[in-house]
Amino acid sequence: MKLNLICINFAFLYYSHKRLSQYYLTIIILLNIMQTTWPLWEIFVRSKQGLYHKHVGSLHAADAKMALENARDLYTRRNEGISIWVVEAQHITASSPDDSEAFYEPANDKVYRHPTFYTIPEEVKNI
C-alpha cells in the first residue's frame, strides 16, 4: 500500500510541476509515508471559570483540531473542563531537575521577600 502511494505521488509531482508548492507538498507526503506516527500533545484543562488551565496529561493526534477533540474525549468525559489548551510536546521547554539547586538558588537567600521577615509592633493594627 505504501509503495502505491509513493507511485501516485511521483505521478502527481510529474503532472503538476508548474506549481512549486505542490512539489513541496509531495515531498512532505513522501516523508510522511516514512514517518506516520502522530505527534505527542500536552493537554491543559480549565475545570471551571475563574481557575487556571492545569496540565492533565498527553495524547497523540495528527493535528491541533484532532488533539482538541481527542482531549475532550479522553480528559473531559465527566464534565472535568470548560476549556482546553493543546500544545505540541516538542514546543515545550522544561527546566532540568539536575540543575534545580543552582537554577532556583537566587531566591533562596531573599527571605526579605516574605511578609514574615518584618517585625511590626503588636499595637499596630491592620498591616
Add this chain to the structure above:
Amino acid sequence: MQALSIVELEQRFQAKVDAEIKIEPKDWMPDTYRHTLIRQISQHAHSEIVGMLPEGNWITRAPSLRRKLILLAKVQDEAGHGLYLYSAAETLGIDRETLVQELLSGKAKYSSIFNYPTLTWADIGAIGWLVDGAAIMNQVALCRCSYGLYARAMDRICKEESFHQRQGYEIMLVLAQGTPEQRQMAQDALNRWWWPSLMMFGPKDADSPHSQQSMKWKIKRVSNDELRQRFVDITVPQAEYLGLTVPDPELRLDTNTGRYHYGEIDWTEFKEIIKGNGPCNRQRMRTRQKAYTDGEWVREAAMAHSQKRALKMNPTQAT
C-alpha cells in the same frame, strides 16, 4: 558541581523514595527502575486495551438501551485508561509505536483474565463486579506508587472504575432476583469468573521474584497475597447478599482473624494462559492486529492531511 557516582545517585534516589517524594520523568532513576516501570505500566495499558474486547462482545446484544449506553461508556473508559497509561509509559523514554508493536508481536503481556470468553450477559455483570473489583483493589494500592505519573494515572482511573464495579454488581443483583434461569445464569458466571479473578493478583508472594525490589522502590505497595486476601474478604459477603455460592468448597470465615480462608488456586491454568494457551488468547491477538492494520490508512491520511494544511498556512516552512 562534581559529578556523582552511580552509587551516590542510587542512594539519593532511594532516599527520595523512602521519604515519599515522588519521582518525576526528568529525575535521575536507576535503569532497572525505569525498565520495571515501562514493563509494568505498558502491561497495564495493554490490559485496558485488550480488556475492551470481552465486553465489546456484548454491546450489540445488551438487554436494554440503558444497559447498552452504560456498557458503551464503560468500554470507552477502558480505552481512556489504556491511553492514560501509554502516555505515562512514554514519559520514561519509550515511544507509543514501540509499545503497540510489543503488544501486537506478542512480546508484551496483558492480564490473563481477558483471555476468557464472555458467554452470557451475566458475564458482563461478573466482569464489572469481580474483574473490575480486583482491578480496583490493585489500583488503589498503586495510587501511592513512587512514580508520579503512574500514581496520578491510577488516581484518575480509580475514580472512574467505581462506576464499573457498581454497574456490574447491579447486573448481578437483577439476575439474582430474577427467574430461576436468570439466577442460574448469574451463578454460572460467578463459577467461571471467581478463580480467574483471584489469579489477577499474580503469583503467590513466595513465587513472585520481582516483588521485593518493587516493594523497596515503592512501585508496589502491597503484596499480591495481601491484596488477594482483601479482595476475598470484601467480595464473599457481596456474593452472599446476592444469594450466590462462591465456587470454593474450602472457603470459610476464620473467626479469630475475621478473614476468609480460601482454597488453592490452579496455577497450572494461570501459567498456560500466560504462555498463550488460554481459551481466547489467539482470538484477542488477531482482533488487535486486525484493528491496527485496518486503521493504518486512517493514520496515514490524517497525518498527510495535517501536513497539507500546515503547508497551506505557511508555505515557506515546507521543509
